[in-house]
Amino acid sequence: MKKIICAIALASSLFTFGQKNLIKNGGFELNSEFWRGENILTINPYTKKNGANAGCISEFVSPQWKGIDQEFIIPKNTAAVEVSAWLKADGVEKGKNSWNKAVMVLEMAGKNQNIAELEGTTQWQLVKKIIPVDHSRSGRLMLALSECTGTFYFDEIQVIPLSTQDYNIILEEQTNQYPVAVIKDATPLEFLKLSNGNFEKGLEGWRGGAEVVSEEKYEGQKSLKLSSQNPVWTGIDQIADIPADAQTISVSAYAKPQDLKQGKNDWNKGVMIVEFTSDGSKKTSQDQTIFSVLGSGDWQMFSKTLEIPNGSKKYRIMIALNEATGIMYVDDVQVKFNP
Ligand SMILES: [Ca+2]
Numbered sequence: 589m590k591k592i593i594c595a596i597a598l599a600s601s602l603f604t605f606g607q608k609n610l611i612k613n614g615g616f617e618l619n620s621e622f623w624r625g626e627n628i629l630t631i632n633p634y635t636k637k638n639g640a641n642a643g644c645i646s647e648f649v650s651p652q653w654k655g656i657d658q659e660f661i662i663p664k665n666t667a668a669v670e671v672s673a674w675l676k677a678d679g680v681e682k683g684k685n686s687w688n689k690a691v692m693v694l695e696m697a698g699k700n701q702n703i704a705e706l707e708g709t710t711q712w713q714l715v716k717k718i719i720p721v722d723h724s725r726s727g728r729l730m731l732a733l734s735e736c737t738g739t740f741y742f743d744e745i746q747v748i749p750l751s752t753q754d755y756n757i758i759l760e761e762q763t764n765q766y767p768v769a770v771i772k773d774a775t776p777l778e779f780l781k782l783s784n785g786n787f788e789k790g791l792e793g794w795r796g797g798a799e800v801v802s803e804e805k806y807e808g809q810k811s812l813k814l815s816s817q818n819p820v821w822t823g824i825d826q827i828a829d830i831p832a833d834a835q836t837i838s839v840s841a842y843a844k845p846q847d848l849k850q851g852k853n854d855w856n857k858g859v860m861i862v863e864f865t866s867d868g869s870k871k872t873s874q875d876q877t878i879f880s881v882l883g884s885g886d887w888q889m890f891s892k893t894l895e896i897p898n899g900s901k902k903y904r905i906m907i908a909l910n911e912a913t914g915i916m917y918v919d920d921v922q923v924k925f926n927p
């Protein structure tokens with residue numbers, strides 16, 4: 589699969605014609621500008637592929653067609669368009685029909701062509717398809733949850749016009765090396781490991797809002813800093829996969845509280861929690877607390893080994909001020925599985 593992407597990328601670099609993206613604001617850096625479906629589109633500054641934002645569409649209750657779209661004009665002498673995007677699904681549950689997934693669809697000459705279909709939970713993946721243009725002078729690109737639930741993230745959306753010459757180069761590449769299609773929709777789901785547990789890459793891999801700082805660290809140059817003056821849930825999380833043969837999971841981390849005050853309830857502290865699910869959203873047991881801290885102190889290591897509840901395929905690590913106020917630093921989060 590990677591080979592194909594490389595070949596296309598190489599071919600693309602030879603192009604002289606029409607490097608212009610026909611999609612405006614395909615990276616969502618101008619928020620929802622140029623997209624139709626403003627009330628459906630959410631601008632997400634946390635889960636993104638490039639720049640400051642990505643777009644996303646969520647539906648948790650009633651499966652329905654929920655989408656955004658943008659029309660574009662196809663320049664003269666365009667032989668084909670290269671449609672590409674970075675896409676990511678999170679807990680997308682397929683609807684009644686096989687096509688009821690998170691979809692990217694190109695409408696041209698009154699015909700709809702699927703560029704990508706995603707379900708489940710995936711990493712960011714580059715999807716690219718080349719579609720020949722007959723006599724159409726315009727097209728429409730749609731991104732939607734097609735009568736399904738979950739969250740669909742997208743970024744770096746492009747429709748690049750290709751001249752006959754460019755298109756011929758691609759066709760030649762294809763016939764020479766790859767007899768069938770350019771890219772088969774989405775790349776297969778890879779096994780997802782917990783990443784960047786030491787926060788050396790900022791918040792990469794983590795969801796939610798927090799600071800990564802160098803003023804305090806247990807390991808490397810940086811650590812996570814959660815701070816809140818108000819008793820609200822302030823935290824980050826990350827979902828990853830459990831290997832099929834694992835019996836237990838060992839989770840460890842270092843934490844350092846600073847003037848951390850408990851909220852109204854006993855459990856309103858600085859916490860790290862593990863959640864087990866069958867698919868990223870359906871819980872398979874009660875949440876397990878790895879640590880809870882209060883007050884002020886030096887770096888301290890916390891570690892727990894837990895049995896993996898039956899039917900669990902994914903786990904979620906949550907690190908948060910659970911309605912506590914003050915500061916908590918966390919570093920060197922590690923997860924190990926034991927058969
Ligand atoms: Ca972006």
Ligand SMILES: [Ca+2]
Nearest residue numbers: 786807808810
């Ligand atoms: Ca670190």
